[in-house]
Amino acid sequence: xxxxxxxxxxxxxxxxxxxxxxxxxxxxxxxxxxxxxxxxxxxxxxxxxxxxxxxxxxxxxxxxxxxxxxxxxxxxxxxxxxxxxxxxxxxxxxxxxxxxxxxxxxxxxxxxxxxxxxxxxxxxxxxxxxxxxxxxx
Numbered sequence: 001x002x003x004x005x006x007x008x009x010x011x012x013x014x015x016x017x018x019x020x021x022x023x024x025x026x027x028x029x030x031x032x033x034x035x036x037x038x039x040x041x042x043x044x045x046x047x048x049x050x051x052x053x054x055x056x057x058x059x060x061x062x063x064x065x066x067x068x069x070x071x072x073x074x075x076x077x078x079x080x081x082x083x084x085x086x087x088x089x090x091x092x093x094x095x096x097x098x099x100x101x102x103x104x105x106x107x108x109x110x111x112x113x114x115x116x117x118x119x120x121x122x123x124x125x126x127x128x129x130x131x132x133x134x135x136x137x
């Protein structure tokens with residue numbers, strides 16, 4: 001479950017996932033603050049809160065992997081096949097747990113046993129780049 005501590009960052013301005021901000025490393029503080037960290041020639045570190053205007057969205061890893069061994073993150077869109085029936089679901093975090101939702105903006109929780117041999121899941125996109133997969137514009 002070491003993958004559970006991973007996260008990715010969506011830049012709402014640049015419309016892409018980022019690993020750096022202005023050539024500086026991005027760090028997530030324990031209080032949830034997203035910071036850019038830089039070092040000068042003397043080794044002094046400067047830290048800047050870069051998400052004051054909610055430019056970035058942090059999406060945490062669920063710790064689960066799909067059938068192709070790809071990590072599953074919040075905001076991913078999955079194709080889940082359970083007993084021959086295909087569903088397209090989005091992954092989100094609510095009330096302390098990861099949930100799958102079948103329809104856009106649905107609060108209906110669907111439970112799948114991803115360890116069941118008859119259930120497969122594949123990451124087919126994410127909510128930022130592939131909203132069409134959920135029937136959203």
